[in-house]
Amino acid sequence: MKDVLEYTNYRQYIADYYAEKKAKSAFTWQVLTRAAGFSSPVYLKYVSEGRFNLSEDAAARVASAMGLENYELDYFCEMVKFDHAKKDEEKKAIFNKMLAIADIHKVRIIEGDSFRYFESWKNPVLRELAPAMPGAKPLALAKACRPEVTAAEVSESLNFLLKSNFLQKDENGNYVQTEKSITTGPMDVTPLAVRGMHRQMGEFALDAIEGVSQDERHFSGLTLGVTRSAYDEIVQEIAAFRKKIIAIATRDDETDEVYRLNVQFFPMTKKSVKKG
Structure with missing residues (x-):
């Protein structure tokens, strides 16, 4: 079974713990639930x-019943908080605590790199x-960004991209x-993290309406009345369109400029339109 610090879903950890114990002995859900102080044998x-949630107090009891101690117990409890959190900012703060615990104890969370990237x-x-500007220093890369960032921010990002294997350095x-x-x-x-990225890029798109000349950017939109089946079909077409765009952009080895494409398709009315 994987180390608890490699999980991001506490429910999956409980399921995997039970499955491993069951495979090696006559272990039952009742044994585990009683050890954690619950009366129901299948709680x-x-x-x-996903039918029931754990309270913070119950999370600590369950972690102890599964043999977790110290930082492992803390990590499990943070996983429970992460699962139950409602707002994105709260979730991000909790997940960053999970990443910090894993980093201290030299355990890599597979999703951690992806989360940090987006x-x-x-x-x-x-x-x-960076690959489009060979030999460029962080300051030059910073000045090429829109909006402009600091050289320190560029260095931090590049170090992360290298460490996480999103970028490599060639022999030169x-x-x-x-x-x-x-x-x-x-x-x-x-x-x-992707939802946060969409917010950031949406704000940049608004700035580009006035800040970028019309011959260097393209904005267009449609307002449509659709059925649910039409919505599903349109989403499939958007996915196919994105794949085609990626194929066009990646067929050349060189880059002249970095662009962002936002594809947005969202409701402007509530589902009660027919009832109205």
């Missing part, structure tokens, strides 16, 4: 399935910009991409 089974717009921009010391494109996968945590 933790329901928790692992948490700041500077990472994807510099991943594209120039930055090269390890993959042509990066997209999100079916993870628990990454969408949280």
Whole structure:
């Protein structure tokens, strides 16, 4: 079984713990729930399935019942808080605590790199910009960014990109991409950072309306009345369109400039339109 610090979903950890114990002995949900101080023999089974939640006090008891101590117990309790948090800012703060615990104890959270990558717009921009400016120092890269950032921020981002293998250095010391494109996968945590990225990029798009000449940017939009089936089909078409755009952008090895494409399709009315 994986180290608890490699998990981001406490329900999955409970399920995996039970499965491992069950495979080696006559272990039951009742044994685990009683050890954690619950009267219902299947309470933790329901928790692992998402039917019930754990309180903070119960989280500590469950962690102890599974043999977790010290920083492992703290990490499990933070996972519980993360799962139950409602607001993105609260979730981000809790997940950063989880990352800090894992970093101190030299454990890599697989989703951690992806979360950190999408948490700041500077990472994807510099991943594209640095290879396009061979030999450029952080100050030159900083001045090339829109909006402009500091050389220290560029250095921090580049160090992260190298450490996480989003970029590498070639024999001449120039930055090269390890993959042509990066997209999100079916993870628990990454969408949280991506939502923040969308907010950042949406604000930059507003600034670009006035700050970028019309021959260097393209803005267009549609307002449509759709059914649910039409919505699903349009989303599929958007996904296919994004793949085509990626194919066009990545067929050339050189880059003249780094662009951002926002594809947004969202409701302007409530679902009660028909009832009205």
